Amino acid sequence: MINQVQKKILILALFAGEIMLKSGAEIYRVEDTVTRICKACNIPYAEVFATTTGIFVSVDEGSEHSDMHTFLKRIRNNSIDLEKISKINQFSRTFATTDLSIDEGMDLLKEINHSSQFAFLWRVLGAGMIASFFTVMLGGRLLDFIASFAIGVLTYFVTILLERLELNLFIKDFCSCALVAFLALLFVGIGLGHSTHLIIIGSIMIFLPGVSITNAVRDSLTGDLVSGLSRAMEAILVAVAIAAGVGLVLKIFGAFGGVY
Amino acid sequence: MLLQFFYAFASTAGFCLIFNVPRRHMISASTVGALGWTAFQYALFIGHGNVAACFFGSCVVALLSDICSRVFKDATTLFIIPGILPLVPGAGMYNTMLAFLDSNFEKMTKIGSETILMAGSIAVALLMVASLIKAIVTIKRGFFDLFRKRKNLKNINSEQ
Numbered sequence: 001m002i003n004q005v006q007k008k009i010l011i012l013a014l015f016a017g018e019i020m021l022k023s024g025a026e027i028y029r030v031e032d033t034v035t036r037i038c039k040a041c042n043i044p045y046a047e048v049f050a051t052t053t054g055i056f057v058s059v060d061e062g063s064e065h066s067d068m069h070t071f072l073k074r075i076r077n078n079s080i081d082l083e084k085i086s087k088i089n090q091f092s093r094t095f096a097t098t099d100l101s102i103d104e105g106m107d108l109l110k111e112i113n114h115s116s117q118f119a120f121l122w123r124v125l126g127a128g129m130i131a132s133f134f135t136v137m138l139g140g141r142l143l144d145f146i147a148s149f150a151i152g153v154l155t156y157f158v159t160i161l162l163e164r165l166e167l168n169l170f171i172k173d174f175c176s177c178a179l180v181a182f183l184a185l186l187f188v189g190i191g192l193g194h195s196t197h198l199i200i201i202g203s204i205m206i207f208l209p210g211v212s213i214t215n216a217v218r219d220s221l222t223g224d225l226v227s228g229l230s231r232a233m234e235a236i237l238v239a240v241a242i243a244a245g246v247g248l249v250l251k252i253f254g255a256f257g258g259v260y
Numbered sequence: 261m262l263l264q265f266f267y268a269f270a271s272t273a274g275f276c277l278i279f280n281v282p283r284r285h286m287i288s289a290s291t292v293g294a295l296g297w298t299a300f301q302y303a304l305f306i307g308h309g310n311v312a313a314c315f316f317g318s319c320v321v322a323l324l325s326d327i328c329s330r331v332f333k334d335a336t337t338l339f340i341i342p343g344i345l346p347l348v349p350g351a352g353m354y355n356t357m358l359a360f361l362d363s364n365f366e367k368m369t370k371i372g373s374e375t376i377l378m379a380g381s382i383a384v385a386l387l388m389v390a391s392l393i394k395a396i397v398t399i400k401r402g403f404f405d406l407f408r409k410r411k412n413l414k415n416i417n418s419e420q
Contacts, residue, residue, distance in 0.1 A: 025335075
């Protein structure tokens, strides 16, 4: 039988791992954190296997009469939040070195999980900044800057709304990028902006799968090939979704006789 | 070049806002991204191809973010993710798609393969820099361990 204390420890460790995976941490960091928490609570044998969609943990007390227990946690809904990764990284260190009790640790974790992101306005502003400065970086002019700032703000707003609907990742990117292309054509059509191409390129930067590419490499590097491959696959699918979204709108526009 | 640096700084700061990089790291993370983009532009300027320039820029980002993570004692991911994003070949992808829409398959394969190579070069750059740093750290630690073991042996010998 597993006793109550061990159960609490496991829930704590799994919760920490879950938050990290959801925030987009690398696999070895998740496995390291979970193992570290288990070891800090005097569980001698703890083996963790994490993938991008779930965590498995096996624990054993190590005595002759103890049983082996395995727990499984399914992970859904990834959203990147680097501050949480940073906080839990520090949490696992302090938990291992100081004698924090399990309940106190749980409270800390809950606090981290509910810690707010930047205010909504700041994030929208960030999206606008990415789109607009990218357009200028590639050679856009002042009007392009203004147009892509507006597009960045609007599409990011729509993406957040689509996230609320809990659609799958690819449909979300497809819709957002179709909207980008539509708005870019519209703005250039009414005379706000010179180059449709530059505005679209700048605005789709927000949705590009750079995080997936980076994490795919870093996971493969540490030997987590399953997660590495699945993240590479995600990157490819997102790229295709973006291209399809933009392409569809441009094609329809072309079919009605527009020149893009 | 200075203007490019500023633009890249601003757009990386935008990524920091979206991905919720902790406030105390925002300036350093944006600087990493901006320097990476400037390195990319510089490599293009002295006449290298897109792929080589992308490789060079990613190497700079990977190195700088590792240095940052050691200086500020935080995860490397915090600096790599916002820093690498400006280098992701969005323009190449868009142009590939445009060529596809025009049914210009020759152009599509040309730009498309270059885009895939650029994404690949980012991956290879990250991989190489990370392995190099790992090797250096291991060698350093290994030397110290050797040293320590010898010291211990000496102590034991002297005690005997």
